[in-house]
Amino acid sequence: MKHLQVAVGVIRNASHEIFLAQRSSSSHMANMWEFPGGKIELGESAQQALVRELAEETGIEVTQAEAIGSADHTYEDVRVTLHFFLVEQWQGEPWGREGQPQRWVKQAELVAEEFPPANHALIARLRQEAAQLAN
Ligand SMILES: Nc1nc2c([nH]c(=O)n2[C@@H]2O[C@H](COP(=O)(O)OP(=O)(O)OP(=O)(O)O)[C@@H](O)[C@H]2O)c(=O)[nH]1
């Protein structure tokens, strides 16, 4: 089975909102919401892939990113390892550069079921962190 290494960006603004994009109806995990990102190419580090993918998909230039863990998941047809980065510093304003719908969601209001299964543990972590900050 194919095993993809994927760099994924949790873009978070000063109001603790996170930038989400909707996957196209023709892609793997069609119509689900995701954190922008994509496959790490040969010779690239995860961080380099993150910077390239976020420029391609959202138009921003990432100026700082913090690795916040990874997740491994086997779908029916493909295995993925997601390398997550928290992005709080960038230049420009993120938008759906490839025509994908997008929205900002408060960290505490992320809904796991809207995301591919590989994201569920991270969503739980982010929600928990947001709940703790609110208390
Ligand atoms: N970008 C992204 N991909 C995710 C997430 N969760 C998750 O399971 N994936 C999976 O990771 C795999 C690769 O991501 P991708 O489709 O964004 O890759 P890419 O941008 O390089 O796609 P491309 O082939 O259209 O250039 C897909 O199978 C996708 O379903 C997520 O939150 N963000």
Ligand SMILES: [Mg+2]
């Ligand atoms: Mg992508």
